[in-house]
Amino acid sequence: MKFNISDYISSRKEIVDKKLLDFLPESDNELTNLHESMRYSVLAGGKRLRPILCIAAAEVVGGTIEKALPVACAIEMIHTYSLIHDDLPSMDDDLFRRGKPTNHSVYGEALAILAGDALLTDAFYLIVEEGIANGLTPSLIVDVIGDISKAAGSKGMVRGQAIDLYLEGSEDVSLESSEEVHTLKTGALIEASVITGGKIGGGNDDELSRLRLYSRSLGLAFQIIDDVLDVAGGGEIGKSSGVDAKKKKVTYPGLIGVKKAKEIAWKLTEEAVLALRDFDDNSRPLREIALYLRGRRY
Amino acid sequence: MKFNISDYISSRKEIVDKKLLDFLPESDNELTNLHESMRYSVLAGGKRLRPILCIAAAEVVGGTIEKALPVACAIEMIHTYSLIHDDLPSMDDDLFRRGKPTNHSVYGEALAILAGDALLTDAFYLIVEEGIANGLTPSLIVDVIGDISKAAGSKGMVRGQAIDLYLEGSEDVSLESSEEVHTLKTGALIEASVITGGKIGGGNDDELSRLRLYSRSLGLAFQIIDDVLDVAGGGEIGKSSGVDAKKKKVTYPGLIGVKKAKEIAWKLTEEAVLALRDFDDNSRPLREIALYLRGRRY
Numbered sequence: 001m002k003f004n005i006s007d008y009i010s011s012r013k014e015i016v017d018k019k020l021l022d023f024l025p026e027s028d029n030e031l032t033n034l035h036e037s038m039r040y041s042v043l044a045g046g047k048r049l050r051p052i053l054c055i056a057a058a059e060v061v062g063g064t065i066e067k068a069l070p071v072a073c074a075i076e077m078i079h080t081y082s083l084i085h086d087d088l089p090s091m092d093d094d095l096f097r098r099g100k101p102t103n104h105s106v107y108g109e110a111l112a113i114l115a116g117d118a119l120l121t122d123a124f125y126l127i128v129e130e131g132i133a134n135g136l137t138p139s140l141i142v143d144v145i146g147d148i149s150k151a152a153g154s155k156g157m158v159r160g161q162a163i164d165l166y167l168e169g170s171e172d173v174s175l176e177s178s179e180e181v182h183t184l185k186t187g188a189l190i191e192a193s194v195i196t197g198g199k200i201g202g203g204n205d206d207e208l209s210r211l212r213l214y215s216r217s218l219g220l221a222f223q224i225i226d227d228v229l230d231v232a233g234g235g236e237i238g239k240s241s242g243v244d245a246k247k248k249k250v251t252y253p254g255l256i257g258v259k260k261a262k263e264i265a266w267k268l269t270e271e272a273v274l275a276l277r278d279f280d281d282n283s284r285p286l287r288e289i290a291l292y293l294r295g296r297r298y
Numbered sequence: 299m300k301f302n303i304s305d306y307i308s309s310r311k312e313i314v315d316k317k318l319l320d321f322l323p324e325s326d327n328e329l330t331n332l333h334e335s336m337r338y339s340v341l342a343g344g345k346r347l348r349p350i351l352c353i354a355a356a357e358v359v360g361g362t363i364e365k366a367l368p369v370a371c372a373i374e375m376i377h378t379y380s381l382i383h384d385d386l387p388s389m390d391d392d393l394f395r396r397g398k399p400t401n402h403s404v405y406g407e408a409l410a411i412l413a414g415d416a417l418l419t420d421a422f423y424l425i426v427e428e429g430i431a432n433g434l435t436p437s438l439i440v441d442v443i444g445d446i447s448k449a450a451g452s453k454g455m456v457r458g459q460a461i462d463l464y465l466e467g468s469e470d471v472s473l474e475s476s477e478e479v480h481t482l483k484t485g486a487l488i489e490a491s492v493i494t495g496g497k498i499g500g501g502n503d504d505e506l507s508r509l510r511l512y513s514r515s516l517g518l519a520f521q522i523i524d525d526v527l528d529v530a531g532g533g534e535i536g537k538s539s540g541v542d543a544k545k546k547k548v549t550y551p552g553l554i555g556v557k558k559a560k561e562i563a564w565k566l567t568e569e570a571v572l573a574l575r576d577f578d579d580n581s582r583p584l585r586e587i588a589l590y591l592r593g594r595r596y
Contacts (some may be wrong), residue, residue, distance in 0.1 A: 025452055031464050031478075034452060034456065035452060068397065085415060091411070109388035109465055110386075112387050113411065114463075118451055118456040119452075120419065122451045125444060125448050128443055131440075141440050142440060145426055146426035149422040149426065150423050153416055153419035153420040154336060155422055158419065159416075161412060162409065162412050164329050165408055
């Protein structure tokens with residue numbers, strides 16, 4: 001059977017979207033539309049890159065989609081919370097995301113903050129409740145929660161956003177700072193997606209360290225390509241073209257030019273693929289995801 | 299030896315404060331003061347009611363302070379995050395809390411949001427890392443994280459804040475809605491503090507259900523007394539007197555008058571104390587905490 005990465009991604013995305021619908025609280029009582037605003041942002045689109053990576057990493061070491069799904073969905077909820085908060089007026093002040101009005105544009109700032117808070121908190125509850133229901137051992141659940149909370153917390157994703165805000169508009173930003181922002185803000189949760197998937201799938205230490213190498217190169221490549229797309233004005237990420245440049249956000253193309261940035265992304269993708277070389281044919285989805293992300297129209 | 303509740307509370311508070319200092323990340327690099335702003339709010343005072351309840355509940359069923367401390371501190375971090383976000387301009391817009399400038403008055407809105415996000419996320423990491431280091435079993439850690447994330451999430455504390463915001467300024471609020479707000483916004487995390495403490499201490503099902511009864515009555519009594527203090531202008535909670543009334547917040551005294559509200563708080567405290575009747579003398583701290591909270595100057 002011929003493997004087609006687009007088919008793979010859309011089939012996995014469908015499974016994730018369906019589960020997210022199941023997992024998110026259905027409706028509010030008459031007094032608040034908190035749950036509605038949580039659903040709005042989670043279901044407002046998105047590539048589902050992180051949950052798909054989590055699932056693919058579980059599969060590469062012999063695990064099942066089913067077992068990885070609760071953690072995969074929880075990671076997507078945490079990713080969504082970070083987008084809601086990043087878009088707030090006091091942060092990036094974005095009115096649109098993926099071509100749709102941002103959460104606070106629809107529900108107001110207060111409810112947007114609370115929707116983010118709730119998605120983050122509920123994500124941990126989901127891992128516990130559905131993890132147990134799915135037969136994950138308590139040790140594995142604890143391990144996974146440790147990885148995810150570390151990646152998302154004050155030394156990971158939140159720190160990346162804080163540094164990004166600090167650097168916004170500064171004239172003298174180094175490539176090292178830019179890499180640090182990307183590594184923390186995007187890379188940490190991408191790495192946690194892959195690693196927790198690998199752990200759920202039963203990967204051994206050697207397999208996990210190869211997955212870690214893969215995820216680190218992939219995460220940085222992914223963010224650089226996003227930056228390049230922003231400059232080039234590819235409509236895929238749903239922002240107006242050049243938005244980041246206008247805000248004087250720290251970006252690779254802004255620092256070293258589009259051509260060099262593309263070269264680095266290319267090289268990082270090669271490294272990601274190379275990290276998979278000792279896996280069997282089950283690593284094909286992870287490999288092709290890396291190539292697919294590089295190949296986005298830019 | 300004569301038991302003195304003030305001494306008990308200050309000794310436990312000291313232990314908690316010391317541990318919080320240990321647990322909170324020390325310093326930032328030069329690029330952001332995220333960690334500083336997290337420390338600022340956690341160390342800006344506070345009764346440490348939730349961690350003290352967690353510790354006292356562990357002790358009542360035969361557990362040790364040491365074992366309960368990481369979870370007790372994590373709960374205080376979650377409580378602090380909720381205060382930082384509640385104080386934001388788009389929420390309650392408070393410039394002072396416990397007599398000190400609120401987080402966003404000092405660090406700006408963006409960093410205040412991020413400090414809250416980070417405290418919430420790091421709290422789960424703390425439970426995992428320090429829980430394991432403290433010899434809690436993975437099953438117990440998973441159980442505790444489930445309880446806390448449920449209490450703090452979209453069906454607990456965050457929901458309470460969302461409903462509170464929705465009801466603010468409405469003319470026709472029922473006592474039932476007011477109780478729902480209190481139960482979710484304050485009660486859920488207080489209940490989780492007591493229950494997780496009881497679980498860490500090794501409490502059996504019967505003991506845990508008595509602790510649950512205690513915590514529910516105590517949590518509601520505590521909030522009603524806070525409302526009464528706000529009207530009466532006791533300076534203890536550090537807000538200007540009558541702040542909640544000016545904002546048309548839902549309060550018991552606002553709905554049924556100070557006298558009736560006091561009567562209800564009195565009765566709830568009696569219920570809390572009664573729920574402890576089958577415990578031995580180790581239940582004295584929990585009992586006296588309930589009486590102490592009722593006795594705050596009002």
